[in-house]
Amino acid sequence: MSIQELCTVRDNRQLTGSVFALTLEAPRISSAAAPGQFVHIACGEARLLRRPISICQAHDGLLKLVFAAKGEGTQWLSRCSAGDVVDVLGPLGHGFDLSALGDRPVFIGGGIGVPPMLQTMQAARAAGAQPTAILGFRSRDAVILEDDFRAAGTVYIATDDGSYGIHGFVSDVLRAHIGAFTSVCCCGPKPMLRALAEIAQAAGIPCQVSMEERMGCGIGACLVCACALKAEDGAVRYGHVCKDGPVFYAEEVQW
Numbered sequence: 001m002s003i004q005e006l007c008t009v010r011d012n013r014q015l016t017g018s019v020f021a022l023t024l025e026a027p028r029i030s031s032a033a034a035p036g037q038f039v040h041i042a043c044g045e046a047r048l049l050r051r052p053i054s055i056c057q058a059h060d061g062l063l064k065l066v067f068a069a070k071g072e073g074t075q076w077l078s079r080c081s082a083g084d085v086v087d088v089l090g091p092l093g094h095g096f097d098l099s100a101l102g103d104r105p106v107f108i109g110g111g112i113g114v115p116p117m118l119q120t121m122q123a124a125r126a127a128g129a130q131p132t133a134i135l136g137f138r139s140r141d142a143v144i145l146e147d148d149f150r151a152a153g154t155v156y157i158a159t160d161d162g163s164y165g166i167h168g169f170v171s172d173v174l175r176a177h178i179g180a181f182t183s184v185c186c187c188g189p190k191p192m193l194r195a196l197a198e199i200a201q202a203a204g205i206p207c208q209v210s211m212e213e214r215m216g217c218g219i220g221a222c223l224v225c226a227c228a229l230k231a232e233d234g235a236v237r238y239g240h241v242c243k244d245g246p247v248f249y250a251e252e253v254q255w
């Protein structure tokens with residue numbers, strides 16, 4: 001069930017040049033939120049369409065969202081400050097299935113796909129698993145949330161230009177260590193998700209992917225977020241990223 005809540009901004013902090021960590025007082029949404037779900041935010045009265053942002057953390061009545069200020073809506077959000085009130089709808093969608101992770105899951109995020117993996121990794125650890133994170137960024141300047149992930153388990157950081165951590169892509173790191181893991185959960189650009197899904201499939205371990213599509217309503221009513229999935233007979237069927245996802249098992253996705 002989704003909840004519409006008027007949330008007071010507790011804090012809005014700039015993490016890198018364009019990335020912000022927004023903490024909202026959202027007692028009702030945060031108590032209902034599960035790892036991998038998202039919220040839909042009204043970014044000022046002038047913008048009709050809400051903006052989907054993943055839940056990075058939800059606890060003690062607070063919601064932490066980490067977002068890149070790109071276009072009009074997210075730039076508006078980046079200007080919000082403590083005491084402002086934001087209209088939030090959530091928690092929305094279908095998050096990660098935590099029942100099939102095994103005892104050594106790996107959580108992989110690329111760029112702005114990193115934030116939703118934090119709450120998911122923390123949940124796995126709280127359930128007794130020994131989680132690992134593989135986090136990929138363009139360069140050292142773009143690294144976010146490193147300390148939060150380190151507090152939850154083992155962390156590998158990869159940068160495209162080699163300016164920090166391992167020089168290369170998260171897929172290189174996964175390939176090198178795949179034998180150590182019992183499952184893969186990931187969020188990031190589609191080509192990255194596809195590459196990770198292929199590695200997991202070759203190793204015979206389950207892989208869940210969090211997909212991103214443009215959204216309208218966010219609740220399954222408008223078809224803007226349609227994505228191609230595999231039907232049981234191998235044909236193509238269409239699902240809603242907002243309602244059936246954003247998280248899918250990789251083998252369901254028509255890449």
Ligand SMILES: Cc1cc2nc3c(=O)[nH]c(=O)nc-3n(C[C@H](O)[C@H](O)[C@H](O)COP(=O)(O)OP(=O)(O)OC[C@H]3O[C@@H](n4cnc5c(N)ncnc54)[C@H](O)[C@@H]3O)c2cc1C
Pocket residue numbers: 038049050051052053054055066067068069070071072073074075112115116211212213214215246
């Ligand atoms: C399920 C989901 C979770 C997401 N989680 C995060 C997150 O945690 N952090 C983060 O920084 N970004 C996240 N995004 C992407 C984020 O929604 C877009 O960057 C944002 O909507 C862009 O809005 P804008 O006003 O800045 O851009 P504009 O270009 O002004 O937006 C115009 C319209 O296009 C839509 N749109 C533009 N880019 C995207 C996009 N990449 N995905 C979906 N809709 C888009 C907007 O929602 C808006 O309706 C997520 C997207 C989805 C679908």
Ligand code: FES
Pocket residue numbers: 214215216217218219220221222223224225226240241242243
């Ligand atoms: S955004 Fe409207 S159906 Fe998904």
